Amino acid sequence: MKRDNELLNAIKRYFSSKEGTSIYYYGTGFTAIEFADIFQSGEKRVMDAPDMLVRKDNIALIIEHFEFDSYRVTRKGSQNRREQSRIEGAEKERLLAGGESCFSDVIHGSSSYQNYIQNVSLSFAEHYRQINTYKKNLKARGFISDSQVVRVLFFIEDTSPLGSVAADQSEGDLFVRPICLGQCQEFLSLLQDSPDVNYVLACSTVGPDKIVWFIDRNEIFEYQKNAIDYSQMQFINFEPQVSGFQIQCPLRATAEGINAEIPKTLMN
Known part of the structure; x- marks a missing residue:
């Protein structure tokens, strides 16, 4: 199982507030509401490869968690x-x-925006290659069957120490905004070309603020219509x-x- 149970720590970090958690999305929001219901009331099983399986009625939701940041990554x-x-x-x-x-x-x-995109893309690709293995493991252990609706969610966490932030002066006044995968052109293009992932839960922290985006690949064009070109902004290092x-x-x-x-x- 992952070091220090990273998935459960991430869930606690972003979803344990007494005030609840605000989740941002574009489109109808139907699947965001459905996800919240399945996650809250479904049968959860923590494991390794994948990190978690949540079952409710005829739906089996595979959840795989990974982290990335905006710093340079080497072989070390x-x-x-x-x-x-x-x-x-x-x-x-x-x-x-x-x-x-x-x-x-x-x-x-x-740290840079180039690192941000490169790191999340490489981690995404690494876990994407394992999706068929996750499904085979679950079938072999009797946790999912061909009669169930199987969906895949990537829980992606930006762990940059103070968050990933860009300064935007496109409309005259200087405006500092957090960089979020739910509005990131490059990441949304990557997700569009990745049909084996149904949903992404993208979490990050900027200062005291926890930012959570639910991305439904079936409504990816709604996200792309509202995407932000962070590459034209000044990344704050x-x-x-x-x-x-x-x-x-x-x-x-x-x-x-x-x-x-x-x-x-x-x-x-």
Whole structure:
């Protein structure tokens, strides 16, 4: 199963608010409502290849989750992930050293719209090639049958540290807008040419805002009519700052006066 159950973490991240989650879409919205009903009340099974199967009545919904970001990717992986691993390692060293300390760091790397498109396209293609394998696995285990309506949803998460944002000055005033797959020309063209995927749930975070788009491939032309040419805008390349502190909190736990020093850390 995926590292630290990434799909369940993503579901919790975007759909656990007491206020509910707003989902953006174009077209009739019929399948967005149907998806919400199936996902909320259907029988869920978490697995590997695919990540999840949800069944309700005669519908079997295959869900596959993957992440991407707007940083350069090499054979060693995403610059963003490597930087976050480096910072986490340095934090652990401080914890082991003990004592009180403050620290700060920067997530270095080169982010761009070109990276954004390239990364999501490569990840999409990698998972798309596995769709027949997912279906064979489910049939072999008796989870789906030829009599069921089988649909495929890709749950795609942009994990760029501060989100993917572009500055638009096409109408005179400078306007900063989030980059979303539901309005992305290049991604919508890719989805149009990928008939084995029925739906995409595209999730991202910009500042405190969680942005969720439901894309129904059957209504792809409605999305394309409203698409935005982000390539003509200025991509904002952030260098996220990371800071935190560590303090010593004495804990007196027994009548004999045994003391333990527990390090506490807080990350911003």
